[in-house]
Amino acid sequence: MTGRWWERRWFFAAAMLLAALPLLxxxxxxxxxxxxxxGRYRVMLGDEAALLDRYYAFEWRLVGNLGVDLLVAALARLMGLEPAVKLVVIAIPVLTTGALLWLSRELTGRVSPWALFALPLAYGYPFQFGFVNYCFGMALALGGWAFWxxxxxLNRIGVRAAVFVPFGLVVWTCHAMGWAMLGLFVFAGEWAVRAKDRKILRAAFDAAIASLPLAPPVLAMLAWQGGGAPADTGRFFDLVAKLKGLGSVLRDRWIWLDLPALLVIVMAIxxxxxxxxxxxxxxxxxAAGLTVLAFLLLPFTLLxxxxxxLRLLPFAFxxxxxxxxxxxxxxxxIIALGGLAFFIVRTLGTTVxxxxxxxDWRRELAALDALPRDARVFALVGDGCDQPWAHSRRTHLxxxxxxxxxxFANDQWRMEGAPLLRVTLPLGYFGHDPSQISxxxxxxxxxxxLPRERALAAFPRDAFTHVWLIEAPTSPRALRGLTPVWKQDGSALYAIDRAASRLPAGPPPQ
Known part of the structure; x- marks a missing residue:
């Protein structure tokens, strides 16, 4: 690779390394x-089966949401769970950064200096929120489109078809939406080329035929949806949520830094x-136009x-x-230097x-030193109806x-249609997310x-051994029957005193 400095291989490598900095x-x-x-990965690995199999059931199934799960399952046995998770998560923005630079080269013939302004989007709100399977699938989708x-x-159409039949299945396995976006990108690109000399509908038909190597996961989707109850889908055309999503594309901690950065991207486009x-x-x-259209048409909750x-907007930009x-x-x-400065400033801001x-996480997790193994924890994490710009990110601690x-902790998701993990304790609302949000x-x-004091009054105390309040202060009356074993600022860990609570001791419900 020759040319200006932002087109050279060393810059590709340096940009990808810089993208890893915030997570080191x-x-x-x-x-x-x-x-x-x-938490789900721990159950998945089975190394705590003697304890956790009493509370959870894990069953591998072919669903379009397994990218990070599979990698962690392979790596955790070599290096431990949390180091494996950290390595895989670091790889996501690194791969996204490299894919965007490669995609720019394939779209424009050489890496556009404007592409440097896109690099901070690897840390867009979907990644900040922890949608790791989706973001991994999107990194593969961007790189896959560049390869397509x-x-x-190179006019290697036959080779392309042979490669993308299995590649499409791999991307779908990582995340179904990543596969769908790869298909959208490929279709849009093929249509744009054909629309120059053909009628729009004819060009669309021919583009769909050209995109057929990506079609096989449709069969997997039919099997997936046939394996369980249909998952929730709703909140179509929620314009208020969509406007908030537009403003949150680069949302992290400081609104005075995040919104001006978004304004730079919007002004460039x-x-x-x-x-x-x-x-x-x-x-x-x-491709960007169809992605924006999909953003407008899709509901807030899909399957x-x-x-x-809202996950689509950073990738449209x-x-x-x-x-x-x-x-x-x-x-x-000058454009390239501006893009590089923008990338560095955003990366340093994210790092801090x-x-x-x-x-903050280390301070809250100190409570675990006082928690015995094989406890059953009813957790309440303080939150508000209107979240501040810098959300605490404690929801799933x-x-x-x-x-x-x-x-056991009451924060795992209940996912209909793709239940790899399910809670086997009959706790109803109090056994899963969002019962931990207070x-x-x-x-x-x-x-x-549920309001905090109502939750503390209503949860089944005979099914739990401890209560963990994370930045969720409450009245002494609501804490009757609870013995503090750890306190720090607005957080505390309590053991349930069954005698004081007038509740019988006994094993958890089966």
């Missing part, structure tokens, strides 16, 4: 949902639409997965910037933010009780969340 210091990547996944374009440019920044490669314009529509070629005579080196989250102490008063938009 934290003991565990501080992503909101990740602890919940780690390269084989097409707007300037490209007006022709002031350059022109979009037809394939990139079509049990929340934020289904990323594809658009990767395919934006500077106009003739534009100061490309993650270090702060890591300190109780899962570390499962991962590190072989304990609010002071009922939230009008989410009636499933």
């Amino acid at each position: 210091w934290p003991a565990v990547p501080p992503l909101t949902d990740l602890p919940g996944h780690i 374009l390269r084989l097409g440019r 707007y300037a490209g639409i007006r022709g002031q920044a350059g022109r979009f490669a037809p394939q990139a314009a079509a 049990g997965s929340a934020y289904a529509d 990323a594809v658009a910037l990767a395919g934006l070629t500077p106009r003739e005579g534009a100061p490309v080196r 933010s993650f270090a702060f989250y890591d300190v 109780p899962a570390f009780a499962t991962a590190r102490r072989g304990a 609010v002071v008063q009922a939230c009008p938009h989410d009636p499933n969340l």
